[in-house]
Amino acid sequence: MRALRRVKAFAPATVANVSCGFDILGFAIEALGDQVTVSFNDEARLRVLRIEGDGGKLPLEADKNTCAVAIHAMLLHLGSRQGMDIILEKGLPLGSGMGSSAASAAAALVAANVLLGEPFTKAQLVPFAMEAERVACGAAHADNVAPAILGGFVLIRDYHPLDLVPLPVPEGLYCTLLHPHLELRTEDARSVLKQQVSLKDATVQSGNIAGLVAGLYQNDLALVSRSLKDVIAEPSRALLIPGFYALRTAVMQEGALGSGISGSGPTIFVMSPSEEQARRVGAVAEALYQELGLGLDVYYSAINRQGAHVLETA
Ligand SMILES: Nc1ncnc2c1ncn2[C@@H]1O[C@H](COP(=O)(O)OP(=O)(O)OP(=O)(O)O)[C@@H](O)[C@H]1O
Numbered sequence: 001m002r003a004l005r006r007v008k009a010f011a012p013a014t015v016a017n018v019s020c021g022f023d024i025l026g027f028a029i030e031a032l033g034d035q036v037t038v039s040f041n042d043e044a045r046l047r048v049l050r051i052e053g054d055g056g057k058l059p060l061e062a063d064k065n066t067c068a069v070a071i072h073a074m075l076l077h078l079g080s081r082q083g084m085d086i087i088l089e090k091g092l093p094l095g096s097g098m099g100s101s102a103a104s105a106a107a108a109l110v111a112a113n114v115l116l117g118e119p120f121t122k123a124q125l126v127p128f129a130m131e132a133e134r135v136a137c138g139a140a141h142a143d144n145v146a147p148a149i150l151g152g153f154v155l156i157r158d159y160h161p162l163d164l165v166p167l168p169v170p171e172g173l174y175c176t177l178l179h180p181h182l183e184l185r186t187e188d189a190r191s192v193l194k195q196q197v198s199l200k201d202a203t204v205q206s207g208n209i210a211g212l213v214a215g216l217y218q219n220d221l222a223l224v225s226r227s228l229k230d231v232i233a234e235p236s237r238a239l240l241i242p243g244f245y246a247l248r249t250a251v252m253q254e255g256a257l258g259s260g261i262s263g264s265g266p267t268i269f270v271m272s273p274s275e276e277q278a279r280r281v282g283a284v285a286e287a288l289y290q291e292l293g294l295g296l297d298v299y300y301s302a303i304n305r306q307g308a309h310v311l312e313t314a
């Protein structure tokens with residue numbers, strides 16, 4: 001078989017935390033994502049040749065761009081000095097809470113892995129993408145990169161050692177993503193979190209994460225709905241998102257299953273039992289934000305079950 005010279009891959013946006021699963025749960029969405037093309041070079045180094053769609057905001061330096069940082073971690077593990085060129089087509093808004101840095105790293109890893117003849121399974125790529133998250137936001141959290149690579153819902157049962165548990169996706173589950181026109185850096189949104197949790201809050205949060213996982217397994221959307229609550233991160237972060245609680249009230253009145261901050265925000269995710277319901281929720285949210293005089297982008301999406309995948313090879 002002829003060796004590959006170039007691989008282009010896509011990785012989806014992701015919703016991390018999913019309310020009660022701070023740093024330990026995330027899911028992938030269909031609506032948008034990043035594309036990365038990786039090819040060999042003879043320079044024995046990684047080069048980010050071009051970035052499109054970022055408005056010139058992202059770094060081309062290989063030690064700062066999450067595509068190159070992730071591939072570097074992978075090559076280091078292999079003991080390889082192979083040079084690669086990277087082109088990033090950014091489909092995700094920056095600092096949105098939709099796993100922008102993770103999508104770049106995930107797409108780059110899947111492309112580079114295929115280029116190298118697939119020395120790694122998809123799950124084995126996750127630790128390399130976590131190194132990219134460390135560079136992007138100061139914390140090597142896996143709740144965006146794991147679902148971006150694997151698709152669906154992924155639970156991070158433990159980080160030491162990393163124990164990933166893919167979870168079932170209930171039929172009909174649909175997501176509305178409400179992206180207010182502001183940028184919130186994950187690093188800043190992590191800095192507002194309290195470092196101590198009360199026993200009472202730990203108990204409430206444990207009940208909800210267990211309920212959410214059980215709801216996904218049992219295809220029980222009522223249980224999913226009751227479990228979409230966060231008493232740990234949301235109370236501190238909601239203050240950074242204008243209209244957060246008004247939006248929650250409005251979408252719940254419209255029949256949503258639940259809502260929460262997507263990752264570190266400012267995007268708010270809303271879960272619905274059908275696409276039709278998700279669209280009604282979006283319309284209500286748009287009207288409310290218009291009333292508040294604020295800008296809002298709305299995305300509708302099923303849960304992405306495939307995760308990062310190859311688009312083209314040459
Ligand atoms: N390819 C990339 N290389 C380097 N930095 C990136 C890349 N893509 C995004 N970033 C930056 O990484 C930082 C952290 O991004 P981050 O993924 O935290 O944003 P986000 O979309 O808000 O996601 P989330 O809150 O879900 O983690 C942002 O400042 C963003 O501009």
Ligand SMILES: N[C@@H](CCO)C(=O)O
Pocket residue numbers: 016017022023024097099141143144186189190233262263264
């Ligand atoms: N779990 C991370 C996700 C960031 O997208 C956080 O909440 O900071």
